[in-house]
Amino acid sequence: MAKIEVDGIYKIFGPKASSHLDSVKAGTSKEQLLEDTGHTLGLNDINLRIEEGELFVIMGLSGSGKSTLIRHFNRLIDPTAGTIRIDGEEIIALKQADLIERRRNKMSMVFQRFALFPHKTVLDNVGYGLHIQGVAKNAAREKAQYWLEQVGLKGVGDQYPHQLSGGMQQRVGLARALATDPDILLMDEAFSALDPLIRKEMQDLLMQLQQRLHKTIVFITHDLDEALRLGNRIAILKDGALVQQGDPQDILLNPSTDYVAAFVRDVNRGKVLTAHHVMAMPLATLTTRTSVEKARQWMVDQGFDYATVLEGKSLVGIVTLNDLQQANGEIGSLVKNVVCVPESADLESLLPQMIRENVPLAVTSDEGEFKGWVSRDRVVDLVSTDLPKESTGS
Amino acid sequence: MAFPEILDARALRQSIDTFVDQLVINYADDLERLSMPLLKFLVFVEQLLRNTPWWLVVAIIAVITWYGSRRWTLTAGVSVLLLFIGAIGQWDRGMQTLALMIVSLVMCVLIGIPTGILMSVSERFRKIMLPILDIMQTMPTFVYLIPVVMLFGLGKVPALIATIVYAVPPLIRLTDLGIRLVDHSVMEAATAFGATRRQKLLGVQLPLALPNILAGINQTTMMALAMVVVASMIGARGLGQEVLAGINRLEVGRGLLAGLAIVALAVIFDRVTQSYGKRLQYPAAKDES
Numbered sequence: 001m002a003k004i005e006v007d008g009i010y011k012i013f014g015p016k017a018s019s020h021l022d023s024v025k026a027g028t029s030k031e032q033l034l035e036d037t038g039h040t041l042g043l044n045d046i047n048l049r050i051e052e053g054e055l056f057v058i059m060g061l062s063g064s065g066k067s068t069l070i071r072h073f074n075r076l077i078d079p080t081a082g083t084i085r086i087d088g089e090e091i092i093a094l095k096q097a098d099l100i101e102r103r104r105n106k107m108s109m110v111f112q113r114f115a116l117f118p119h120k121t122v123l124d125n126v127g128y129g130l131h132i133q134g135v136a137k138n139a140a141r142e143k144a145q146y147w148l149e150q151v152g153l154k155g156v157g158d159q160y161p162h163q164l165s166g167g168m169q170q171r172v173g174l175a176r177a178l179a180t181d182p183d184i185l186l187m188d189e190a191f192s193a194l195d196p197l198i199r200k201e202m203q204d205l206l207m208q209l210q211q212r213l214h215k216t217i218v219f220i221t222h223d224l225d226e227a228l229r230l231g232n233r234i235a236i237l238k239d240g241a242l243v244q245q246g247d248p249q250d251i252l253l254n255p256s257t258d259y260v261a262a263f264v265r266d267v268n269r270g271k272v273l274t275a276h277h278v279m280a281m282p283l284a285t286l287t288t289r290t291s292v293e294k295a296r297q298w299m300v301d302q303g304f305d306y307a308t309v310l311e312g313k314s315l316v317g318i319v320t321l322n323d324l325q326q327a328n329g330e331i332g333s334l335v336k337n338v339v340c341v342p343e344s345a346d347l348e349s350l351l352p353q354m355i356r357e358n359v360p361l362a363v364t365s366d367e368g369e370f371k372g373w374v375s376r377d378r379v380v381d382l383v384s385t386d387l388p389k390e391s392t393g394s
Numbered sequence: 395m396a397f398p399e400i401l402d403a404r405a406l407r408q409s410i411d412t413f414v415d416q417l418v419i420n421y422a423d424d425l426e427r428l429s430m431p432l433l434k435f436l437v438f439v440e441q442l443l444r445n446t447p448w449w450l451v452v453a454i455i456a457v458i459t460w461y462g463s464r465r466w467t468l469t470a471g472v473s474v475l476l477l478f479i480g481a482i483g484q485w486d487r488g489m490q491t492l493a494l495m496i497v498s499l500v501m502c503v504l505i506g507i508p509t510g511i512l513m514s515v516s517e518r519f520r521k522i523m524l525p526i527l528d529i530m531q532t533m534p535t536f537v538y539l540i541p542v543v544m545l546f547g548l549g550k551v552p553a554l555i556a557t558i559v560y561a562v563p564p565l566i567r568l569t570d571l572g573i574r575l576v577d578h579s580v581m582e583a584a585t586a587f588g589a590t591r592r593q594k595l596l597g598v599q600l601p602l603a604l605p606n607i608l609a610g611i612n613q614t615t616m617m618a619l620a621m622v623v624v625a626s627m628i629g630a631r632g633l634g635q636e637v638l639a640g641i642n643r644l645e646v647g648r649g650l651l652a653g654l655a656i657v658a659l660a661v662i663f664d665r666v667t668q669s670y671g672k673r674l675q676y677p678a679a680k681d682e683s
Contacts, residue, residue, distance in 0.1 A: 074586055104588030115583035119601045129587040132597070180587070 001088055002049040003216045004073065004184070009046040009082035011068055011240070014039030017080045030239045042068045043079070044241040050233075052183075053214040057231035059221055065240035066220045067112075070188050073218060074107050075099055086184070104133050107184035108177040112192055114169045116161040122172050123148065123157035129180035147175040151205065167198035171205070178209070185217045192221065203230055224263055228252065228272040236260055249277045253382070270348035270383045275341050278382055279363040279372035282308040288316055288332040295331050296324040308362075308370075309335045315362050315370035338362050343371055347379050354379060418544045429551045432501075436550050440493035448485055452476045455662070463669035472666065475658045484655035490632035491622055491659060494550070495615065498557040502614045506562045507607065510569025511595065520570065527563045535560060535624050543628050553630030557621045564613035572606025573599045608671030615663040622656060633659075 012020055012033070020028075020039050030041040043065050050056045060066040071077040072084060075091060084091045086106065094102065108129060116125050124131070127144035131137075148157055151171040161169055170190060177185055191199045203226065210217065221227050227234050228248040235245040236259075244256040252272060255261035284307035286295055299307060299321050306320040309331065317335035327334055339353055340362045350361060360373040443451060452473055459472045479488045513520040539556055546552040576599050584594045600607075626634030633652045640649025 076582055076585060100588045100590060102588075103586060109583070109586040111579055111583060113579050115577070115579040117580060117583075117598060117602075118577075128584075132584075132587060132589045132593050176587075186586075 003052040003054075003087065004048070004050040004218070005083075005085040005088075006046055006048040006050075006072075007083045007085075009043050009069070009072060009084065010080045011042035011065070011072070011077065012039050012080045013042050021081055041240050043072075044239070046082070046240075046242055048235060048242070048245070050216060050218060052216055054232045055210060055217045055219060055230055057219045057221060057227040057234045058237060059224060059227040059234055060237035061222055063239075064237040066222075066237050067188055068240075069237065070109075070186050070218055070220050073184070073186055074103050074109060104129065104180065106182055107186055108180050108182040109186040109188065110170070110173045110177045110190040112189035114161070114166075114173045114193075116169055116172055116176070118161055120160075121157060122153070122159050122161060122164070125161060125172055126157075126175045126179050128176060133180070144175070144179055147179045148172075150178070150209065151175045165198075167194055167202065170194060170202060174202075174206070174209075178213075183216055185215045187217060187219045189220050189222065191226065192223065199226070206230065224267055225272065228267065236263070249273060268348075270351070271346050273347050273382060274343065275345045275347070275350060275361070275363045275374050276343040276371070278347065278378050279343075279374050280378065281372050284308065285310055286319065286331065287311065288330065288335070290331055292324055292328050292331050292334070295319065296321070299324070308373075310370060313369045315340065315364065340364050341374070342366060347383055350374060350379060351383075414541050414544065417541075422545050422547075425545050426547065426551075429546055429555075432497075432554060433549075433551050436493060436497045436554060439497055440490055443489040443493050444486060448480055451489070459666050462666050463673065465669060468665055468669055472662050475662050479655045479658050482651045482655065484633060484636070484652060487631070487633045487636055487652065488655050488659065490630075491619075491634065491656070494554065494557065494622065494625065494630055494632060495618055495659070495663070498554055498561060498618050499611070499615055501554070501558050502562045502565055502618070503611065505558065506565035506610065506614065507569050509562075510566045510607075510610075511573065511600075513566065513570040514573035514599075523566070527566060530559055531563045535621070539624070539628060548629040550630055552628050553625035556628065557618050557625055560621050561614045561618040564617065565607070565610035568606045568610030568613070569603065572603030572610075575606065576602045604674050605671050608667060608674065612664060612667040612671065615667060616660060619656060619660045619663065 010021060010024060012018075012024060014020070014037065016037075017039060020033060020037055024033060024041060024044065028036075028041075030044070033039055033041050046069060048056075058066050058069060068077055072079055073086070073091070075094075079092060082092070086102070091099075091102070117128065120128070123141060123144050126148055127135075127140040130140035130143060135143075145157060148154065151174050153168060153171050153175065156164065156168070161172065164172065170193075173190070177187075191202045194202060206217075207230065219227075219230055221230075228251070231248055233245060233247055234251050236243045236251065238259055244251060244260050246254075251260065252264050252267065252269060255264055284299065284302060284304045286298075286307045286309050288309060288311050295307065299305075304321065306318050309316045309319055315338070316332075317337050319331050319334050319336070323334045323336075324331070338359065338361070339357075341350055341353070341364070343363055343365050353361060354374075354376045358376060360375045363371045363374055365371055446454075455476060456469050456473045459469045460466075463469070479485060509523065513523050535556060538559060539552070542552045542555050546555065580598060580602070581594065584598050589597065622630070622632060622634035623637050624634070626632065626638050633656050636652035637649050637656070640646065640652065
């Protein structure tokens with residue numbers, strides 16, 4: 001069971017929303033509906049599964065309905081039709097008192113324009129969620145202080161929001177959302193109002209926190225680079241309807257419609273894709289204890305020029321068939337070292353090494369485990385979007 | 395060409411008169427009894443102000459000013475103005491007027507702020523209230539002064555009621571406006587964190603609307619002071635009565651001195667409420683100034 005299950009959500013804005021539901025279900029377009037009835041189609045048959053602990057990005061341009069959609073999760077907006085279940089519980093049917101209870105304990109929200117309380121100190125802002133739950137003042141302050149430190153804002157607790165810069169204000173917003181220890185974090189264009197450097201800082205902060213906290217995060221953005229950078233999975237919204245969902249490389253490499261394709265065309269793939277995305281599993285692997293004769297025989301049979309040599313799960317290097325021809329004993333002494341790169345390295349950082357020497361790079365996980373190879377052809381192929389097609393044509 | 399007679403205006407007038415007469419006959423006693431607590435409250439405040447030594451009154455008002463504004467210059471200025479009222483021989487009447495002001499202000503706050511809150515909550519109530527407020531602000535005072543006097547008799551209470559009717563609209567309007575002006579996204583944040591309606595009202599909306607509400611209180615006080623002369627016509631004692639006497643006897647000096655004392659009171663009320671409002675606007679602004 002997914003953490004958040006969204007089924008058939010429709011949202012029509014206007015005085016007689018539900019009476020136009022059938023025509024929308026029958027396929028009336030957003031423009032048509034607006035022209036005929038003056039009603040705005042906000043969301044059109046949204047179905048999503050958001051898994052526990054995942055950072056799920058909902059991306060779309062302004063007017064695509066992304067902010068409307070995220071407000072359905074905590075019912076700041078009620079749908080015209082459809083259901084949303086969180087941990088299997090029907091959210092749309094909740095009574096007011098239960099809804100308030102869920103908002104207090106299960107989810108919290110970070111806003112685009114920060115939406116801090118201007119009349120409260122930073123510390124009281126962070127402790128707001130606890131305060132309205134009736135947590136004792138000292139306990140709330142202590143917790144607020146802790147979360148303030150977690151977002152890197154020590155010592156500003158007694159100041160007022162307007163005394164802080166935009167980036168600091170959003171850190172307060174993030175701390176306020178985390179202070180109630182919710183399962184789900186709803187982030188509505190949380191970093192969109194910040195300038196690029198600060199935005200990157202905040203993205204890093206969010207990813208750091210997420211590595212420790214493993215919240216389920218629903219993140220709204222209009223910035224594809226941000227979406228690709230943060231998201232475990234991405235859903236793209238256009239005119240209130242889902243166009244595509246998938247993991248970042250899926251979106252990038254296999255755009256399902258022209259709309260998505262146009263979107264991803266200008267993305268700097270070298271920055272977004274990492275070694276993990278392009279690596280290939282080794283075809284031939286040997287261990288250091290294999291005898292030279294056996295290895296030679298096996299490689300000749302299989303038609304390999306070289307083989308990967310492993311010691312347990314970690315990489316030792318490669319042996320080439322040439323070297324094996326004139327040797328005997330164990331292959332350990334014939335192994336050549338290779339350049340290793342971490343799985344999380346982006347492709348742009350691999351390029352210099354790949355240009356210097358035309359050998360594949362080995363990819364290892366953070367723990368040093370061998371994962372696979374990155375070849376120059378594959379990287380060039382992915383980084384330059386249009387080039388390969390032209391070169392194969394000529 | 396004359397406008398065609400559609401309604402019989404004479405009969406309409408008479409039926410209104412009869413209605414008010416009936417009201418007076420049937421309910422005047424009850425209303426007077428109901429208004430007794432109000433009268434007692436007013437008399438209590440008046441006695442308190444008049445029986446307290448003048449220097450103590452000046453000192454108390456100076457302390458209030460200091461706490462409201464945290465400015466020495468304003469505190470000194472207010473004290474000087476109070477001494478000025480005494481110096482031109484208007485102390486006792488001034489205290490009577492001050493008592494009327496204080497009581498009507500308390501009543502205006504008790505009526506105005508809840509009404510303003512209700513208007514901000516309910517669109518329907520707001521639609522009903524807006525024309526009523528227009529009537530209260532534009533209807534000539536004397537028109538409702540007559541039935542009020544008929545119902546409550548001459549004296550302090552009708553003066554008080556007339557003052558409240560005239561002075562409360564700005565407070566209602568500004569309370570409503572102040573709450574409506576509270577940033578939508580801040581309210582959304584409060585909702586998203588699971589605040590109840592009450593928590594939103596008391597914890598977010600009212601504190602953020604406070605500068606506007608105080609501006610409303612300021613306006614209400616000014617309008618109440620503008621009513622003192624009219625109020626004195628139906629039996630409120632104090633500075634207004636002195637102005638009225640000046641007019642009746644064509645004594646310019648009498649009227650002018652009392653008038654100056656009214657102005658002095660107005661300036662005191664205005665500056666104190668305004669500087670308090672300014673201080674609330676940004677809780678930390680004092681750090682930067």
